[in-house]
Amino acid sequence: MTTNKFNIHAQKQEYPGSDAQLEPQAEFISENYLGSRKLVGKVALITGGDSGIGRSAALHFVKEGAEVAITYLKDSEVEKVDAEWVKQWVENEGGVCRIYPVDLRHSQEAKDLVAQVLSDFKKINILVNNAGTQYPNDDLATLEDEQWLDTFATNVHSMFYLTKATLPHLEKDDVIINTSSVNGYLAPGNMVDYSTTKGAQISFTRGLANQLLKRGIRVNAVAPGPVWTPLQPATLGQFNPEFVENYGGNSPMERCAQPSEMGPTFVYLASSDSSFITGQTIHPNGGMMVGG
């Protein structure tokens, strides 16, 4: 049996997966995290904010004083439960959170989402394009066209649709943060479609950062390494349970991260602490040396 530092068990979940069903449960924010009002007065729209990395970003933003709009995948009861958990957590903190079911593969749904968030919050200052998916495939010759298209629709087209719908409403000093992946750089052979989308997200980040310089809107990316979220059991659990059980064991730190180790990076990029940074990617990946 492989060992790991979080006592993770081999497990599978029905797609899209849920934090409520993760075994062991993940940590989203360290109990030592002290907010210091870095985001007071800001409204953040975070896709996939119901669970995993997006949930951690949402909780940290709230600790910093932001109000949050989070999305979960439409028609998924388990994601709705996760999203309601976040809303409850935020309200227990005295904060404001609204939850929105959406399928961001569709342009019109992205437009409708932005209209609804603007109606509810009156503005958006921080857009976090974090929703994503992955499927394993070892042989490009067998990779179905539908899978290729769906991975792009979920990871890349969604980012385009939502950013396009949000941009007219962003102002100077507002920010966009895109969740890419270390796999955009390492590109393992069993996830060519996923890695290609993650690389595209980096170029999207850079191009948009250049385009928005004159408007004073910064655009950056986060490229996490392995993080303990529902994505792995939901997409890899049935194909490779041992990989899930030893998730992150092959990385330099020989473990995966907890989502709580991601949120502070999003705070940094969302706040004026990073006011001289745009078009860049930050790599909370446990020590994997990658360029750019």
Ligand SMILES: NC(=O)c1ccc[n+]([C@@H]2O[C@H](COP(=O)([O-])OP(=O)(O)OC[C@H]3O[C@@H](n4cnc5c(N)ncnc54)[C@H](O)[C@@H]3O)[C@@H](O)[C@H]2O)c1
């Ligand atoms: N977990 C990791 O090890 C890891 C590592 C690197 C990058 N990432 C990236 O982090 C991001 C968040 O993933 P996570 O690991 O927190 O997993 P997660 O399962 O918690 O989050 C993924 C979210 O994507 C959303 N989503 C999926 N398809 C959607 C669609 N069609 N429309 C709208 N929303 C949709 C879901 O709401 C879901 O909550 C993804 O972009 C993923 O590629 C994860």
